[in-house]
Amino acid sequence: MYLRPIDLTTALRPSLLPDETLLFVQDAVGLYEGKFKIPQYQNGHAYLTSHRACYVDNEDPRKASVAVDLKDVDRPELYAGFMKSSPKITLIPKAAKGAARYRGPSASVTPLSSTPKPYSNSSSPLRSSTSSPAPQVSVNATWVCPICSFSNPVPSNFDPATATAHTPIPPCLACGIKPPLVNVVKAALTAMGNRRESAGPIAATHNTSTPTFQCPRCTFRNHPSLTTCEMCSASLVTMNKRLEVAGIKRAESPGLSLSTSSPGEESMENIKFSFRAGGEKIFLERVKSALIQRKWLLHSAPPVPKPGQVSADGTALDADAARSNRMVGIAGLERRGQDLRKNNELVIGNAFEDLEALMTSAKEIIALAEQFSSQANLSNNCNGNNSEAAALVSQSASALGLVTTKDMLGSGSTSDSLYVSELSRNLAEFLTDDARGVLKREGGIMSLVDLWAVFNRARGGVELISPADLSKAAQLWDSLKLPVRLRKFKSGVLVVQGRDRTDEKTVASLLAWFKLAHQEPPEVDVSWDWSRWGRGATAQEVAEAFGWSVGVATEELEMAEEKGVLCREQGLDGIRFWENWLKGV
Amino acid sequence: MDPPTTTTSSDPPPSNLTDLTPHYTFPPFFTLQPNLTTRASQLSSWSTLIQSYARSSHLFSLSLLDALDSPLFHNKALGRRLSARDARVVVDWMASSEGGGRAEWKNRFYIFYRRPEEWAEVVEAWVERTGQKGTVLTLYELTESDAVSGEEFCGMPGELLGRCLGVLVKRGRAQVFGEGGGEGVKFLR
Helix, strand or coil: CCEEECCECCCCCECCCCCCCEEEEEEEEEEEECCEECCCCCCEEEEEECCEEEEEECCCCCCCEEEEEHHHEEEEEEECCECCECCEEEEEECCCCCCECCCCCCCCCCCCCCCCCCCCCCCCECCCCCCCCCCCCCCCCEEECCCCCCEEECCCCCCCCCCCCCCCCCCCCCCCCCCCHHHHHHHHHHHHHHHHHHHHHHHHHHHHCCCCEECCCCCCEECCCCCECCCCCCECCCHHHHHHHCCCCCCCCCCCECCCCCCCCCCCCCEEEEECCCCHHHHHHHHHHHHHHCHHHHHHCCCCCCHHHHCCCHHHHHHHHHHHHHCCHHHHHHHHHHHHHHHHHHHHHHHHHCHHHHHHCHHHHHHHHHHHHHHHHHHHHCCCCCHHHHHHHHHHHHHCCCCCCHHHECCCCCHHHHHHHHHHHHHHHHHHCCCCCHHHHCCCEEEHHHHHHHHHHHCCCCCCCCHHHHHHHHHCCCCCCCCEEEEECCCCCEEEEECCCCHHHHHHHHHHHHHHHHHCCCCCCCCCCHHHHCCCECHHHHHHHHCCCHHHHHHHHHHHHHCCCEEEEEECCEEEEEECCCCCC | CCCCCCCCCCCCCCCCHHHHCHHHHCHHHHCCCCCHHHHHHHHHHHHHHHHHHHHHCCCCEECHHHHHHCCCCEECCCCEECCHHHHHHHHHHHHCCCCCCCEEEECEEEECCCCHHHHHHHHHHHHHHCCCCCCEEEHHHHHCCHHHCCCCCCCCCHHHHHHHHHHHHHHCCEEEECCCCCCEEEECC
């Protein structure tokens, strides 16, 4: 099992890959490798995403944060805990590549992964105890095109058990005609049947023959001592794995606790997550569903078929589409719009018809949603100023993969505080995200109320957060060492600003701005010596100069006054602030 | 020499008011600061300004109402003035121990650019210098006569003079006798 170090976001959460979504978070989690605790990985957060199970340490998150790729996980196993021993979830790794996945007799615990593995390309079992290989479509499962009788491979993620009429099937490679579903299902089932029968004998033969190591790229079986593939010279996977294939075992761990401070990166041990504050049940459940969904395949999944291909007589429609392309003028435009709408309708219809299909067409749907929101934007633009906020909303809606919601978190006594702390991290990420630049646009500081509004807008109307939760979350920024902080002005106004923006810096920048007035004469004649005293500025002027809101500017100016850097002048046109020449001259 | 005990807005502005305190031309100087440290330093600047003003125009007391329109509290060139309330705060502060007891309220307010004790020393030094120790002087002689016309304490209000003579009496340097306008003072050797 590979524990690999992971990147963290500014808020010390795992940074997610494209398409990756956060499924579950649980705090007070420790890591075990095999039977042994991994020192320094004993108190942290477990983040389950659609692709990975991550551990982020509480003490030293930048150093001690690791993740297990779910694609390497064969199945999770639950240990319910006993007396003082906490419940644990064991992630059992898949056997090394080139060897068949081992499925123990405890297959009832296994997630219902009747779906085929993506890269099951060989059937030589590593361990002789193989008893019941799971149904899989081996790579050589083929279906024969009824039109041109070309043998096409069954797509690796095709699942005969769950396939429906809407499951996307790539068309024939030779003639481009989509096959009837029945053909493909049959082909897949046959292939699986063959595999079951042949599994045992093959195991026997391979155990006796010299062990080989299969190249992940070209599937050529290399001798285990080679570091690059003989055929395609792709570098072969880590030494350890090959050694393991060759039957060389890893030394036993010496003690109850691993002596190394970093978890073994290439060991094949099980990884255990120890749940000291509960949450293991939901974690298990989500791991299982993640293992079934296999979002990591998504980026290589075939695109949702276009309407021209979906319908039975694909050729006719294709020709139709071709003809429509040739249309010109308004009629052509109208026709194109119509086609587009039809396509959208179809995609949406397909996607919502059943969940399985939704998962496969997720990409398409997201793209559509984005498109819709940008259209909504366009209409908003006509209204004027609103456009920026609207743009923000639409950007965020798509970028909001990283949302913490209440149901994502474990139950139990700690779940409330966990929710708040996750929300706190969430907010910090939202604020510091450079792409969105929420904080930057507000001049590096914004009131908590504004943040609440923008954040809830960005959530797009679902899982809105309450003001109470927001203020609780904001108060946690300090203790979580996040890069933003909550500041309370003298008047009680709460604002959010970057941690690097201290009062001293603000004062310095204000002072520098005021100093500018000594250099250039003011626009209107003034009765005082401007080169000596500079000029007075209202909160309004300062707000404009610094891009703050007037309320914030007032607070900042008063803060500077409080520090004795500025002084005020009460005039008919309100309060003006000046450099403090009264002090110590 | 005009009797300088009263000030009206018709008084010529002392040309050096700006030189006395540079803050006189600083607009925020005319707004009482909320920040306590700034305010303390502002008040002491005001105190300095008022004392210097009084000294240079030879004033012993001011009427607040009149003074508000005087150049002291109203910088016409700058277009800024100290409000009556703030002026009162300034004088109150001067009168307080924090302000060093540099003013005192008596209908109008006295400005002690010299405190009574300091005045006493000035008067005594003059008596010493003019060799009048042991002689008896009337209060009128001390403040209004030609003999003192060039002196700082010339024109000092009787009440203030009484107080500084009181200081001298306490120190055993002088003796005051008589009453009701015809008081005399004898400076002891």
